[in-house]
Amino acid sequence: MSRDVSDPELRAALHRVADMVADYLQDVGQYPVLPKVQPGEVASMLPGIAPRQGESLDRILDDYARIIEPNVTHWNHPGFLGYFSITGSGPGILGEALSAALNVNAMLWRTSPAATELEERVCDWLRQMLGLPEIFRGHINDTASVSTMLALAAARHAQPDLDIRELGLAGRPEIPELVVYISDQAHSSCDKAVMTLGLGLRQVRRIVSDEQFRMRFDALAEAVEADRRAGRRPMAVVATAGTTSTTSVDPMDRIAGLCQREGIWLHVDAAYAGSAAICPELRGQFSGWERADSIVFNPHKWLFTPIDCSVLLMRDVETLRSAFSLVPDYLKTDEEGVTNLMDLGVQLGRRFRSLKLWMVIRAFGVEGLQDRIREHCRMARDLASLIDQDPEFAVVAPVPFSVVCFRWIAGDSPEQQDSLNEALLNEVNSQGPVFVTSTVLKGRYTLHLAIGNLKTTEQHVQDAWQIIRAAADRVSAAQLR
Amino acid sequence: MSRDVSDPELRAALHRVADMVADYLQDVGQYPVLPKVQPGEVASMLPGIAPRQGESLDRILDDYARIIEPNVTHWNHPGFLGYFSITGSGPGILGEALSAALNVNAMLWRTSPAATELEERVCDWLRQMLGLPEIFRGHINDTASVSTMLALAAARHAQPDLDIRELGLAGRPEIPELVVYISDQAHSSCDKAVMTLGLGLRQVRRIVSDEQFRMRFDALAEAVEADRRAGRRPMAVVATAGTTSTTSVDPMDRIAGLCQREGIWLHVDAAYAGSAAICPELRGQFSGWERADSIVFNPHKWLFTPIDCSVLLMRDVETLRSAFSLVPDYLKTDEEGVTNLMDLGVQLGRRFRSLKLWMVIRAFGVEGLQDRIREHCRMARDLASLIDQDPEFAVVAPVPFSVVCFRWIAGDSPEQQDSLNEALLNEVNSQGPVFVTSTVLKGRYTLHLAIGNLKTTEQHVQDAWQIIRAAADRVSAAQLR
Numbered sequence: 001m002s003r004d005v006s007d008p009e010l011r012a013a014l015h016r017v018a019d020m021v022a023d024y025l026q027d028v029g030q031y032p033v034l035p036k037v038q039p040g041e042v043a044s045m046l047p048g049i050a051p052r053q054g055e056s057l058d059r060i061l062d063d064y065a066r067i068i069e070p071n072v073t074h075w076n077h078p079g080f081l082g083y084f085s086i087t088g089s090g091p092g093i094l095g096e097a098l099s100a101a102l103n104v105n106a107m108l109w110r111t112s113p114a115a116t117e118l119e120e121r122v123c124d125w126l127r128q129m130l131g132l133p134e135i136f137r138g139h140i141n142d143t144a145s146v147s148t149m150l151a152l153a154a155a156r157h158a159q160p161d162l163d164i165r166e167l168g169l170a171g172r173p174e175i176p177e178l179v180v181y182i183s184d185q186a187h188s189s190c191d192k193a194v195m196t197l198g199l200g201l202r203q204v205r206r207i208v209s210d211e212q213f214r215m216r217f218d219a220l221a222e223a224v225e226a227d228r229r230a231g232r233r234p235m236a237v238v239a240t241a242g243t244t245s246t247t248s249v250d251p252m253d254r255i256a257g258l259c260q261r262e263g264i265w266l267h268v269d270a271a272y273a274g275s276a277a278i279c280p281e282l283r284g285q286f287s288g289w290e291r292a293d294s295i296v297f298n299p300h301k302w303l304f305t306p307i308d309c310s311v312l313l314m315r316d317v318e319t320l321r322s323a324f325s326l327v328p329d330y331l332k333t334d335e336e337g338v339t340n341l342m343d344l345g346v347q348l349g350r351r352f353r354s355l356k357l358w359m360v361i362r363a364f365g366v367e368g369l370q371d372r373i374r375e376h377c378r379m380a381r382d383l384a385s386l387i388d389q390d391p392e393f394a395v396v397a398p399v400p401f402s403v404v405c406f407r408w409i410a411g412d413s414p415e416q417q418d419s420l421n422e423a424l425l426n427e428v429n430s431q432g433p434v435f436v437t438s439t440v441l442k443g444r445y446t447l448h449l450a451i452g453n454l455k456t457t458e459q460h461v462q463d464a465w466q467i468i469r470a471a472a473d474r475v476s477a478a479q480l481r
Numbered sequence: 482m483s484r485d486v487s488d489p490e491l492r493a494a495l496h497r498v499a500d501m502v503a504d505y506l507q508d509v510g511q512y513p514v515l516p517k518v519q520p521g522e523v524a525s526m527l528p529g530i531a532p533r534q535g536e537s538l539d540r541i542l543d544d545y546a547r548i549i550e551p552n553v554t555h556w557n558h559p560g561f562l563g564y565f566s567i568t569g570s571g572p573g574i575l576g577e578a579l580s581a582a583l584n585v586n587a588m589l590w591r592t593s594p595a596a597t598e599l600e601e602r603v604c605d606w607l608r609q610m611l612g613l614p615e616i617f618r619g620h621i622n623d624t625a626s627v628s629t630m631l632a633l634a635a636a637r638h639a640q641p642d643l644d645i646r647e648l649g650l651a652g653r654p655e656i657p658e659l660v661v662y663i664s665d666q667a668h669s670s671c672d673k674a675v676m677t678l679g680l681g682l683r684q685v686r687r688i689v690s691d692e693q694f695r696m697r698f699d700a701l702a703e704a705v706e707a708d709r710r711a712g713r714r715p716m717a718v719v720a721t722a723g724t725t726s727t728t729s730v731d732p733m734d735r736i737a738g739l740c741q742r743e744g745i746w747l748h749v750d751a752a753y754a755g756s757a758a759i760c761p762e763l764r765g766q767f768s769g770w771e772r773a774d775s776i777v778f779n780p781h782k783w784l785f786t787p788i789d790c791s792v793l794l795m796r797d798v799e800t801l802r803s804a805f806s807l808v809p810d811y812l813k814t815d816e817e818g819v820t821n822l823m824d825l826g827v828q829l830g831r832r833f834r835s836l837k838l839w840m841v842i843r844a845f846g847v848e849g850l851q852d853r854i855r856e857h858c859r860m861a862r863d864l865a866s867l868i869d870q871d872p873e874f875a876v877v878a879p880v881p882f883s884v885v886c887f888r889w890i891a892g893d894s895p896e897q898q899d900s901l902n903e904a905l906l907n908e909v910n911s912q913g914p915v916f917v918t919s920t921v922l923k924g925r926y927t928l929h930l931a932i933g934n935l936k937t938t939e940q941h942v943q944d945a946w947q948i949i950r951a952a953a954d955r956v957s958a959a960q961l962r
Contacts, residue, residue, distance in 0.1 A: 103568070144829075364535045
């Protein structure tokens, strides 16, 4: 028989990994956020064929330390200030390690009672923490992309008398075009969901946003009316609470009113900013979401839980269940009145994701989570003031949470300004200590800085600003030469 | 500021978890496979609201040990012989722990070069191990449900001149009904994919299987022809290599020929049995899959990798990319010629799943993996002989891999036999040391025993058979009383 991994070897390797993880979390700030690696470089360090014989765990961990760890982008780095900055916190890592050892598939209650009931319980904790009504039922998916797709599939299923589940969309003249409304700031996952569900990208109405990047309600109302007049059926509005570029919040109160009057499904994409609603003083910004039909928010974004963990809260979970439940003979069980998570979506296999989330919530406590989110928001506001005090820079969007969008006011034309900002970003990111990303706002290249990692301190943010400032000087000087 | 998790506390907890994982893997066999727990019992041990204050990691881990671990179904138990038996092996657990600490989102090459390139490399190792042509490109999804949905979305996108991505399926008289062919033994994920994609369940043709539970080729050819005659368009065939009930293998060679002639997409669902193709002597059973357009196989099923890890191999990955790629401003990057994994499906967020898979393949080596799969198949064959030697039992399906389907020949009518077999299964599963599941074959209740856990030995299988035998005697005796 070939080489076996003995119990003592494994135990030793687990302890070695414990130290590797602890060391990494302690020292990750010493890496450049972006690895200095060219495309193909990692691949060239990996053999082209799999080893015939087993290798020792120590040797594999050595290679991990040599080839893999230095060549990832360090999302857990305190200087990671791009996209939405996230945290794989210690308690969450413990949960993931235990979950991998249990290796349960929580597709049915029976295939893991504790995983099913913990998921329901923890999602209800979150519902309360977010201040949402009791009627909402949550469950965990991998990503917001999937949660939003499921929500829109439920919206499609809720269309009266169409029975799309059974009959499909094609070859049925009685099926109207089903329209989905999002703002021009909405996440691409909305478009992907519409594509996947067979509705067609042309049924996505990108409603123009206002000067603060919020969906313009008047434009939404007009679009809905125009579609009705043209014989199309407004199916769903996706309102975003915390858009990807600026974390702007769509006017959910007014949108909810329209949706109620018109019988349109309201899905709220709060994937990032939803976490902020656990702070009572920030919750006002979410006003109206309690009237939504579905809400997605991702603890793996701003609630310090390792990726993946996306919570989908449904006002009427039965609609989702009837859209997706399908129980083959080999998955029939006797238990009555239990939740079988497989009924709530596309995926049959379900990891035990609530375990890490439970550990995170318990380790920090609600107040601890609130404190940290407040602190991130405060640091973002302070940075925004600093930027605004600099005559060469401008904050170009409100800062409702922990993301600051800004621009270097340089160059003689908008185009030149765009390219100078792009050069600035490349210069900043080539330094190592920080990673900032970009977006486009009203057609203009914009720098986007997000604070969301637990290890990011005041000092890191100050340093980031100094790095940006110094980089601007260097880019300027290079221009003049 | 609220309680923080200090570095030393976290390090100590990581070491405690290292021992908990090692102990669990060593002693899991002492648990009953199915926990003795009633619906609601776990929930009743969990507070109804989240804690205000943070708690110590030790206290949380104590609760894990008390509330969670004893109340999961132990998928990693050597006596777990239900569904498809799986293994979260030690090397895979190391990978998951490290991956949680890195917490990368491998959506773009830039957001984790090592994760992207390792995924490509490891998928190519697997391609070679399975004996598939170089043209196939693999990437990792969470589940086969998603992989199959993506494959069918690619098939839909490949329909010439329909542009369903942009225009959708509804309100277009020129769109024919798009039909998907599966056998009556195919997995429910095929139906779910068809539902989700908006094609409608009525477009699923469940082709009858033969006496060995393989799709009847003549019936498939007839169904395709009938649909063509009726003006519908045959879009895809999903052939299964290793069906969920019996691990039967559809005649892929003939099906591939038909698909080629007719311009129909061929997707192969080898989610479980695909792993067996790494053994040259078992590969013959997969003949024809090298002509497929797409193949899914799950290392998290029978390749000892913790859930979730599903590999989708595409003959023309560009079709998938053009079905799903959609790059918003905030995700644009400069690198050319790199793979951005987000382009290959619905999900934007991507865990670093290749890490665990790399560790598993290296720790066991190709020969080690082959040995273990062979051993599982041998144990299944031996058990089947044992069952067949017992006049009261009958093996009711061929055993091409490691699943044995059998029935207790008892009762005076088919209905009574069904209910006696059900009673037998409940009696077996109530004992603790083993967990066996059921399915329905040709309308008849059938016991389904799967061998796939690394810790399952000859002795466990023998014990399982003794337990089944003894349970039958007890059920018999209870009947007579």
